[in-house]
Amino acid sequence: MEKIIIDGGNALHGQVSISGMKNAATPIIFACIAVDDVCVIENLPRINDVEIALNLVKSVGGKVRFLTETSVEIDTRGVEPVSAPCELVRKIRGSYYLIGAMLARFGRAMVALPGGCDIGARPIDQHIKAFEALGASVMLDSSFIEARTETGLCGNHIYFDCVTVGGTINAILAAVKAKGQTVIENAAREPHVVDVANFLNYCGANISGAGTGTVKIRGVERLSGCTYAVIPDMIEAGTFMMAAAATGGRLYIRGVIPKHLEATSAKMIEMGVSVEEMDDAVLVTRKGPLSPVNIKTLPYPGFPTDMNPQVAVLLCLASGVSRLSETVYENRFRYTEELRRMGAHIQVERNTAVITGTDVLHGASVRAVDLRAGAAMVIAGLAAEGRTVIDDIFHMERGYVDMVGKIRSVGGNIRKIAIPASYDKEDFENGGSHERDQRF
Numbered sequence: 001m002e003k004i005i006i007d008g009g010n011a012l013h014g015q016v017s018i019s020g021m022k023n024a025a026t027p028i029i030f031a032c033i034a035v036d037d038v039c040v041i042e043n044l045p046r047i048n049d050v051e052i053a054l055n056l057v058k059s060v061g062g063k064v065r066f067l068t069e070t071s072v073e074i075d076t077r078g079v080e081p082v083s084a085p086c087e088l089v090r091k092i093r094g095s096y097y098l099i100g101a102m103l104a105r106f107g108r109a110m111v112a113l114p115g116g117c118d119i120g121a122r123p124i125d126q127h128i129k130a131f132e133a134l135g136a137s138v139m140l141d142s143s144f145i146e147a148r149t150e151t152g153l154c155g156n157h158i159y160f161d162c163v164t165v166g167g168t169i170n171a172i173l174a175a176v177k178a179k180g181q182t183v184i185e186n187a188a189r190e191p192h193v194v195d196v197a198n199f200l201n202y203c204g205a206n207i208s209g210a211g212t213g214t215v216k217i218r219g220v221e222r223l224s225g226c227t228y229a230v231i232p233d234m235i236e237a238g239t240f241m242m243a244a245a246a247t248g249g250r251l252y253i254r255g256v257i258p259k260h261l262e263a264t265s266a267k268m269i270e271m272g273v274s275v276e277e278m279d280d281a282v283l284v285t286r287k288g289p290l291s292p293v294n295i296k297t298l299p300y301p302g303f304p305t306d307m308n309p310q311v312a313v314l315l316c317l318a319s320g321v322s323r324l325s326e327t328v329y330e331n332r333f334r335y336t337e338e339l340r341r342m343g344a345h346i347q348v349e350r351n352t353a354v355i356t357g358t359d360v361l362h363g364a365s366v367r368a369v370d371l372r373a374g375a376a377m378v379i380a381g382l383a384a385e386g387r388t389v390i391d392d393i394f395h396m397e398r399g400y401v402d403m404v405g406k407i408r409s410v411g412g413n414i415r416k417i418a419i420p421a422s423y424d425k426e427d428f429e430n431g432g433s434h435e436r437d438q439r440f
């Protein structure tokens, strides 16, 4: 078992480089199945979700070979229309892209229902609506989804009842080789939707309008392999922006696309934080007291739901009352209980957290209840007085490349400790002997 130990109070200063985007890399890896050729994907983040996606492609007959630490060759010519191992599929949310990719390639797919963070019901009814609109028949039971077409997929008009990133990407994947034109209305506009469309267009697809609410796909006969670099992770970048502000530091965050960070930057500037944009970097400096603000999470280009827990920590340190409304997921606020252990004043009323700022947070034993909540615990621990111990850090390993190493490189007093099963919690959390033996 591993824990993260943080001794708070150090302002973060220096430069961090942002890795490739988890939520773009995952669908692009699965999209290679629809391409049926050899592709090279660059700027790949080496995180658990990506490793699992690559293992899933291998499990259905793909070949994967790392050319460098962050570039991989994916050969899907040997992929068969078989079902991937359930235990692997259930580890990540993005495994549902197997359905769209297999449908495009073979006209059939049988996939266990996906996993992912416990932040809401997260149904896939809109994915099914898209597959059926394209002519597939879909069978769904409590653990599997099967989609197939005997006559091939045909382009159609798809109107999503809600804005769905996964649904939009899966519809694009399924439509890319369908006969005729597909029009997706009320499409998600996230940068990672655009990234998947760009990758497929590099392979010879005919997709237009990605990044707007209406995406048009004209089916093509064949796709060919390409070399493609994944966009930088806007949520990792936003997480470091919040860490810089929460600790009173100054961070040069490089390898980003500032446009993707606009909603996050705008709210931080409203709070009194300095955010300077360069071509491929942002410089974030905490100038003085933080002003309270009201934030509502929305689909892109609104304030990202995946930044909800991280910005909540900053609001806990503002000089007044803020309201943080979550409009995407119904169970996003589980992390607030952990922040209250650190002295935060947060009350959740339906989908809104009312946050009364305080001068200081204090270290405590907390849990990462999901991926972004874990990132928020790290930010809170860095800003707090005293020691914070974070449990269940496997959540963060899913979505952040070397988070501990990157934070240490800019002055954070943070380390990861392997804990023997029979450790003395009291002794450990007071810096007891176990810690000295186990540090690595």
Ligand code: EPZ
Pocket (backbone or CB within 6 Å): 022, 023, 026, 093, 094, 117, 120, 121, 122, 123, 124, 125, 126, 127, 128, 162, 163, 164, 165, 166, 167, 188, 190, 305, 306, 328, 329, 330, 371, 372, 399
């Ligand atoms: C993606 O999830 C991301 N995950 C999430 O990031 C992110 O929070 C989310 O998009 C929104 O930006 C991956 O890309 C792997 P949705 P996804 O479909 O595609 C409802 C992280 O921390 N909905 O846009 O599952 C759904 O319940 C993760 O990296 C339906 O009702 O999100 C939710 O309320 C967490 N029916 C809303 O739409 C459907 O068929 C948005 O979901 C699909 C979705």
